[in-house]
Amino acid sequence: MSAWVLPDHIADVLPSEARHIEELRRALLDTARGYGYELVMPPLLEHLESLLTGTGEALDLLTFKLVDQLSGRTMGLRADTTSQVARIDAHLLNRQGVTRLCYCGPVLHTRPDRPHATREPLQFGAEIYGHAGPEADLEAVQLALECLRSARVSGVSVDLADARILRGLLRGLDIEPARLNDLQQALAAKAGSELRLITAQLPTPVRELLQALPGLYGDVSVLDEASRVFAAHPALLDAIAQLRWLAAQLGDVNVTFDLADMRGYAYYSGARFSVFVPGASDALVRGGRYDEVGAVFGRNRPAAGFSLDLRELVGVVAPRALKAAIRAPWGLDSALRAAVAALREQGETVVCVLPGHESEVDEFHCDRQLVSSAGQWVVKSL
Numbered sequence: 198m199s200a201w202v203l204p205d206h207i208a209d210v211l212p213s214e215a216r217h218i219e220e221l222r223r224a225l226l227d228t229a230r231g232y233g234y235e236l237v238m239p240p241l242l243e244h245l246e247s248l249l250t251g252t253g254e255a256l257d258l259l260t261f262k263l264v265d266q267l268s269g270r271t272m273g274l275r276a277d278t279t280s281q282v283a284r285i286d287a288h289l290l291n292r293q294g295v296t297r298l299c300y301c302g303p304v305l306h307t308r309p310d311r312p313h314a315t316r317e318p319l320q321f322g323a324e325i326y327g328h329a330g331p332e333a334d335l336e337a338v339q340l341a342l343e344c345l346r347s348a349r350v351s352g353v354s355v356d357l358a359d360a361r362i363l364r365g366l367l368r369g370l371d372i373e374p375a376r377l378n379d380l381q382q383a384l385a386a387k388a389g390s391e392l393r394l395i396t397a398q399l400p401t402p403v404r405e406l407l408q409a410l411p412g413l414y415g416d417v418s419v420l421d422e423a424s425r426v427f428a429a430h431p432a433l434l435d436a437i438a439q440l441r442w443l444a445a446q447l448g449d450v451n452v453t454f455d456l457a458d459m460r461g462y463a464y465y466s467g468a469r470f471s472v473f474v475p476g477a478s479d480a481l482v483r484g485g486r487y488d489e490v491g492a493v494f495g496r497n498r499p500a501a502g503f504s505l506d507l508r509e510l511v512g513v514v515a516p517r518a519l520k521a522a523i524r525a526p527w528g529l530d531s532a533l534r535a536a537v538a539a540l541r542e543q544g545e546t547v548v549c550v551l552p553g554h555e556s557e558v559d560e561f562h563c564d565r566q567l568v569s570s571a572g573q574w575v576v577k578s579l
Contacts, residue, residue: 206309206316210508212560216520218319218511222301224347225507229323232340234299239281241274241303247284248273250493259306274305278320279490279504286326287496295327301507311479315508322504326491329499331439334468334486335446337501341472341482342450344505348514352475354451357443358458360465360485361436362427366406370399380407384457387411413456417444423456439468461485470503476513481505522546522561523576536567536574 203209210218226236244265249257259276275281282298290296301321309316323340325333338355345353363384372380376395383391389411396404409426413419420441427433444452461469461483469485484503491498525537527549540547546561565576 204316206314208315213516213519214511216560217514217517218507220517221348221507221510221514222319222321225321225344226299226301228344228347229299229340232297232323232336232343234297234323234325234340237282237285237298237300238302239275239278239285239300241305242272243275243281245271245273248275248280250280259308259310261305261307276304276306277504278302278304278322279324279487279502282322282324283326283491283500284494286324286498286500287491287494291496292327295325295333297323297325299323313478315506317508318506319508320504321507322502324500324502326498326500328501329488331442331468333499333501334439335443337484337503338443338447338470341470341484341503341505342447345472345474345482348510350474350481350510350514354453354473355447356453356455356458356471356473356480357440357468358455358470359436359440359468360459360461361467362410362433362456363459365430365432365436366403370403381459384410384459387414387457410457414454414458416453417441419454419456436468443468443470464490467501474513477509481509481513519560519562520546521565522548522563523565523567524563524579525549525567527551533567533569533574540567540576 230236245260245262249260256276261274261276263272263274264270265272278300282300286292286296286298299322301319304318304320306316306318321344323337325336342353342355363381367377380392380395382388383395384407389408392408392411396407399407406426413423413426420437423437424434427437440454444454458471464487465485466488467486470483471480472482473479474481482503482505484501486499486501488499489497490500523540523545525547526533528534537547537549547567548561548563564579566579567574568577569575570577
């Protein structure tokens with residue numbers, strides 16, 4: 198095998214796509230800053246016990262591990278950034294009030310999380326700490342939608358769920374982790390026969406409610422049915438009421454509900470959301486409330502947020518036109534150099550054509566040229 202062949206699900210990003218990704222990155226970070234989110238840059242590499250503290254087995258399996266040649270300790274390449282940001286909030290910033298943080302950087306996975314996915318996502322995310330009310334949940338959803346608008350994404354649909362529903366139904370029951378995992382998968386897949394087998398030994402009232410969950414998906418009428426089904430469970434009714442409130446605040450965005458979707462059950466602690474867009478094989482954005490994320494760092498603060506993969510985002514938006522540029526001759530003339538420098542200071546892209554390469558095509562669309570006219574260097578249309 199040739200030495201330059203890349204590993205499976207790892208790829209170079211070539212100029213046009215790289216420029217588009219970078220423009221999207223800047224747009225998303227600017228959008229988050231407009232909401233008051235501060236940029237942080239956690240390290241790609243950490244001691245493994247810090248990186249995986251409090252995370253589930255799934256993230257452990259996704260994490261590349263290696264030995265630090267300086268300390269001999271096991272290190273990990275981050276597979277997700279959220280726990281790192283929680284560590285920053287808990288130990289480095291240690292603020293008492295609301296803290297808003299955002300980030301954008303690569304993560305690395307030992308295997309793709311779905312067919313044709315990259316193992317090196319470029320993860321953008323935003324987290325809000327310190328507010329337990331639904332206002333923080335709403336801000337997370339609104340910021341996610343605003344980020345997609347800044348990327349010119351249309352046809353967006355938001356799907357809402359809540360981890361408190363399953364937690365409330367299972368409260369007080371001793372269920373081994375493997376069986377709980379099977380239960381979550383059966384609910385997510387709406388596999389009725391498997392669900393009946395998994396819940397066969399549970400108390401009858403709980404079993405019946407769990408078997409009702411797969412049918413609770415669709416438009417807002419789902420919440421009316423859920424309120425009837427869970428009428429004897431005040432805590433579940435509170436969760437349903439919050440989902441109804443969240444949906445009402447999102448205006449004309451298409452909102453659906455899937456109360457059996459328990460992906461991330463061990464991670465999320467309240468309302469959660471997924472954002473779907475045309476052209477994406479799965480949810481483009483995932484987020485919600487995860488109040489326990491900082492507990493392992495000794496500071497259990499309310500938290501809500503979301504993340505997305507910029508490499509996936511660039512695949513579902515329209516390609517952007519080549520950047521307009523100015524073509525200039527190469528030369529040592531001081532007046533020419535000064536003219537080129539002045540144009541670049543104004544934000545223009547000026548491509549100096551090297552001798553013998555006048556006919557070559559590049560990444561930029563040169564719609565103007567810098568020419569000498571009456572002893573002055575001036576820009577003219579091509």
